[in-house]
Amino acid sequence: MNDFLAARSQMALSLGFHIVFSCIGMVMPFFMAVSHFYWLKTNKQVYKNITKAWSKGVAIFFATGAVSGTVLSFELGLLWPTFMKHAGPIFGMPFSLEGTAFFIEAIALGFFMYGWNRFNRWFHWFTGVVVGVSGLVSGILVVAANAWMNSPAGFDYVNGEYLNIDPIAAMFNDAWFSQALHMSVAAFVATGFAVAGIHAMMIAKGKNIEFHTKSFRIAAIFACVAAVLQPLSGDISAKDVAKRQPAKLAAMEAHFETQQSAPLIIGGIPDEKNKTVKYAIKLPGMLSFMAHGDFKAEVKGLDQIPEDEHPPVAITHYAFQIMVGLGMVMVLLAILYFIALWKKKSWLQSKWLLKFFVLATPMGFIAVEAGWTVTEVGRQPWIIHGVMRTADAVTPMPGIAYSFYLFTCVYVSLAAIVTFMLYRQIRMVDKLYDVPSSENPVKH
Amino acid sequence: MLYVVITFLWASILLYLLLGGADFGAGIIELFTSEKNRSRTRKTMYQAIGPIWEANHMWLIIAIVILFVGFPAIYSTMSVYLHIPLTVMLMGIIARGTAFAFRHHDAVVDDWQTVYNRIFTWSSVVTPLFLGIIAGSAVSGRINPAAGNFLDAYVFSWLDWFTVAVGLFTVAICAFLAAVYLIGETDNEMDRRRFIHKTQSSNIAAVICGALVFTAAHFEGIPLMHWIFGNLVGVFSIIAATLSLVLMWYLLRKGKTKILRLLAGSQVTMILLAVTWHHFPRIVLFTNGGYLSLMEHHGHDKTIASLGWALLLGSIFILPALFYLIYSFQQKNGNGVEEAH
Numbered sequence: 001m002n003d004f005l006a007a008r009s010q011m012a013l014s015l016g017f018h019i020v021f022s023c024i025g026m027v028m029p030f031f032m033a034v035s036h037f038y039w040l041k042t043n044k045q046v047y048k049n050i051t052k053a054w055s056k057g058v059a060i061f062f063a064t065g066a067v068s069g070t071v072l073s074f075e076l077g078l079l080w081p082t083f084m085k086h087a088g089p090i091f092g093m094p095f096s097l098e099g100t101a102f103f104i105e106a107i108a109l110g111f112f113m114y115g116w117n118r119f120n121r122w123f124h125w126f127t128g129v130v131v132g133v134s135g136l137v138s139g140i141l142v143v144a145a146n147a148w149m150n151s152p153a154g155f156d157y158v159n160g161e162y163l164n165i166d167p168i169a170a171m172f173n174d175a176w177f178s179q180a181l182h183m184s185v186a187a188f189v190a191t192g193f194a195v196a197g198i199h200a201m202m203i204a205k206g207k208n209i210e211f212h213t214k215s216f217r218i219a220a221i222f223a224c225v226a227a228v229l230q231p232l233s234g235d236i237s238a239k240d241v242a243k244r245q246p247a248k249l250a251a252m253e254a255h256f257e258t259q260q261s262a263p264l265i266i267g268g269i270p271d272e273k274n275k276t277v278k279y280a281i282k283l284p285g286m287l288s289f290m291a292h293g294d295f296k297a298e299v300k301g302l303d304q305i306p307e308d309e310h311p312p313v314a315i316t317h318y319a320f321q322i323m324v325g326l327g328m329v330m331v332l333l334a335i336l337y338f339i340a341l342w343k344k345k346s347w348l349q350s351k352w353l354l355k356f357f358v359l360a361t362p363m364g365f366i367a368v369e370a371g372w373t374v375t376e377v378g379r380q381p382w383i384i385h386g387v388m389r390t391a392d393a394v395t396p397m398p399g400i401a402y403s404f405y406l407f408t409c410v411y412v413s414l415a416a417i418v419t420f421m422l423y424r425q426i427r428m429v430d431k432l433y434d435v436p437s438s439e440n441p442v443k444h
Numbered sequence: 445m446l447y448v449v450i451t452f453l454w455a456s457i458l459l460y461l462l463l464g465g466a467d468f469g470a471g472i473i474e475l476f477t478s479e480k481n482r483s484r485t486r487k488t489m490y491q492a493i494g495p496i497w498e499a500n501h502m503w504l505i506i507a508i509v510i511l512f513v514g515f516p517a518i519y520s521t522m523s524v525y526l527h528i529p530l531t532v533m534l535m536g537i538i539a540r541g542t543a544f545a546f547r548h549h550d551a552v553v554d555d556w557q558t559v560y561n562r563i564f565t566w567s568s569v570v571t572p573l574f575l576g577i578i579a580g581s582a583v584s585g586r587i588n589p590a591a592g593n594f595l596d597a598y599v600f601s602w603l604d605w606f607t608v609a610v611g612l613f614t615v616a617i618c619a620f621l622a623a624v625y626l627i628g629e630t631d632n633e634m635d636r637r638r639f640i641h642k643t644q645s646s647n648i649a650a651v652i653c654g655a656l657v658f659t660a661a662h663f664e665g666i667p668l669m670h671w672i673f674g675n676l677v678g679v680f681s682i683i684a685a686t687l688s689l690v691l692m693w694y695l696l697r698k699g700k701t702k703i704l705r706l707l708a709g710s711q712v713t714m715i716l717l718a719v720t721w722h723h724f725p726r727i728v729l730f731t732n733g734g735y736l737s738l739m740e741h742h743g744h745d746k747t748i749a750s751l752g753w754a755l756l757l758g759s760i761f762i763l764p765a766l767f768y769l770i771y772s773f774q775q776k777n778g779n780g781v782e783e784a785h
């Protein structure tokens with residue numbers, strides 16, 4: 001494995017790892033706030049138990065999210081020093097604000113996790129909400145930084161120099177809104193379906209029914225509302241990409257030739273040499289509509305982009321298909337669930353609906369990873385779109401492959417341990433969390 | 445604004461050393477505690493630092509963000525030449541942070557606890573050791589941009605007797621800070637005595653390691669004496685630190701915890717001040733006599749201005765909240781922090 005490939009793989013691995021924890025860190029506080037709220041309102045012990053059970057699990061995810069995020073802030077320099085040297089002062093604004101958001105999150109987390117029975121109950125509840133809000137804000141800020149890499153702004157690039165730097169303009173680049181919106185909704189979809197799926201599985205197994213049903217309900221509603229919104233936000237993203245990164249759009253769609261009334265290509269195997277896609281379903285005019293809101297519009301193909309600026313087509317295309325495909329499946333499931341809630345209450349008791357939710361457990365997270373693959377691989381060969389190539393940004397230090405192996409081992413073992421812990425938390429619901437009276441809460 | 449940013453950088457390094465350091469130190473102390481007292485030490489420590497645990501480590505992030513936004517040349521140069529120790533330190537951070545969470549939040553208490561504890565204590569040593577090595581190598585002029593081979597460029601830029609001595613000194617300081625802090629966190633006389641004893645031994649260790657740093661500097665040809673004693677601030681800081689050391693040993697017997705903490709904190713502050721004063725504004729030195737300076741190698745003025753405002757604005761939110769957090773959990777209202785198990 002050469003050093004450049006190793007650096008790219010290590011970056012992808014670390015971010016792909018971190019994103020899972022950060023989604024959970026952004027969204028779980030809101031789920032907890034809801035059940036906590038029910039508890040404060042209704043005094044039903046089960047809601048307190050749910051809040052506590054969730055918060056124990058989330059503590060593990062938080063810690064893992066925090067360390068993997070810390071690692072990232074060093075890795076940007078360890079792997080891409082040339083990039084950071086020039087980009088740091090330009091796209092650093094969201095990062096400096098993010099520092100504040102993280103800090104507030106960490107403080108609020110201290111209050112929330114350790115503040116049971118110590119503070120005014122509503123103050124305590126409020127600190128939980130602050131954890132969620134600051135998590136969401138920090139997610140939006142990081143994504144704004146990433147959006148800058150897709151849509152550089154706030155500087156003039158003259159003869160290899162970066163002049164007239166304006167960090168605020170860089171933060172509010174063209175892509176920040178569409179990406180931040182899409183990412184935030186994605187976090188709710190992914191975490192929501194994962195949590196709902198786990199509780200659905202426990203209900204299906206007939207364990208602690210009341211506890212799991214109430215937890216399921218909270219997570220499922222969040223997940224389903226977000227799932228329905230996601231394609232709308234995805235549509236905004238797609239139009240945006242068409243404008244600012246035609247090469248990425250072409251790669252997503254394996255759209256080799258510029259044409260009017262361009263067809264939407266679903267599935268298929270792109271053949272980059274012969275510039276064709278085999279075995280695909282083609283919906284005429286749909287791509288033009290998706291990208292420009294007009295069935296007749298011309299869509300730029302890869303043929304109009306210099307060969308050495310083509311992103312890898314196959315990976316981007318597959319990833320895009322996976323994201324959109326899973327997104328559609330989740331929309332269908334969401335619609336079923338809404339029908340059940342409003343019209344067919346009997347479905348709520350049925351096994352099959354639960355089974356669908358169990359099947360959907362990993363879908364949101366797979367879609368998140370796929371979506372980021374689209375964004376990041378689709379930007380190649382650029383690290384700053386149109387300005388700096390990824391290959392020119394990489395560290396001069398040889399032997400990055402070993403570093404990549406090391407990080408792979410570490411992350412794989414961490415993922416295994418975290419999964420194992422989560423399994424233990426769920427298995428212990430019986431003994432630790434689903435206890436009837438407040439005399440006998442979580443053992444301390 | 446540049447001075448505001450530099451002040452924040454220095455302050456966040458100091459706070460990381462003090463708060464994060466005490467936090468590492470708690471793990472180091474656990475390592476040097478006999479088997480039978482370990483679980484009590486662990487409990488005291490958890491009650492003392494649990495709530496502020498995440499916040500303590502945010503100072504490192506703040507420092508890093510200031511570096512890469514405000515001083516990108518410094519950040520990227522250190523990232524290139526100190527890649528290996530930085531990676532080791534990151535491994536330490538990962539291991540420590542996760543092991544801490546696992547051992548307190550694992551739903552089942554069984555043999556895995558031993559694994560978490562072992563990882564936690566050892567990474568509590570490794571992380572500050574490498575932090576010290578990194579700091580030592582940046583300021584001691586080891587980094588050689590002209591180096592022709594891998595070893596010279598990426599290994600000997602940070603590995604020598606001096607940097608290792610600085611690393612050990614950092615470890616000792618962390619243990620010392622934690623021991624002093626924990627004296628005030630116990631609820632019984634026996635533990636109090638134990639931590640007083642730990643304070644004394646870690647203090648002796650710190651003095652020995654400090655001497656080691658000077659010896660190593662001598663052998664490596666680093667004019668450390670001149671750096672520290674060549675200017676009044678350095679001399680005064682060291683004198684102040686020494687005096688407060690004497691005072692502290694005297695007060696240790698009386699057990700005035702608040703004053704003890706203050707003294708320990710100010711000693712470490714003095715030491716950091718002494719070593720940074722001479723160097724300011726140069727924070728990365730090269731073998732060829734070149735350097736990277738905070739005053740010369742910073743980002744564009746607009747960047748520095750917005751960074752400064754972001755930091756000032758941030759502190760309006762952060763500092764009161766942080767003080768309230770620390771204050772609330774200092775109030776011992778008999779409730780204690782809820783323990784995981």
Ligand code: HDD
Binds near residue numbers: 175186234368372
């Ligand atoms: C639950 C996850 C999820 C789901 C169901 C979808 N997406 Fe997505 N998508 C993401 C999660 C995601 C993401 C991981 O969050 C990305 C990566 C970067 C970003 O901002 O969002 C993303 C990126 C992304 C991009 C690239 C944006 C860019 O580079 O700026 C486009 C064009 C779409 N998405 C479009 C869609 C469409 C048309 C969907 C229809 C169902 C869809 N996404 C569902």
Ligand code: HEM
Binds near residue numbers: 019143377379
């Ligand atoms: C969290 C979700 C993310 C995932 C899963 C992800 C994934 C990836 C992948 C797969 C690559 C390698 C692309 C290639 O070389 O073919 C990459 C590269 C990179 N990403 Fe991301 N990314 C994420 C978010 C971000 C964010 C938020 C930033 C910065 C603010 C970022 C910065 C970078 C950088 C600097 C590179 C290296 C240069 C490059 O390959 O273009 N990424 N990422």
Ligand code: HEM
Binds near residue numbers: 102106
């Ligand atoms: C799409 C990509 C990303 C998203 C959505 C995201 C979001 C988040 C969120 C919401 C958290 C707090 C949740 C938690 O602690 O579990 C977090 C933690 C963190 N992230 Fe990320 N992040 C992303 C990528 C990055 C990158 C590229 C960096 C580094 C430059 C980074 C640095 C950090 C740090 C340092 C923390 C720890 C903060 C703490 O202790 O609370 N993240 N991230």
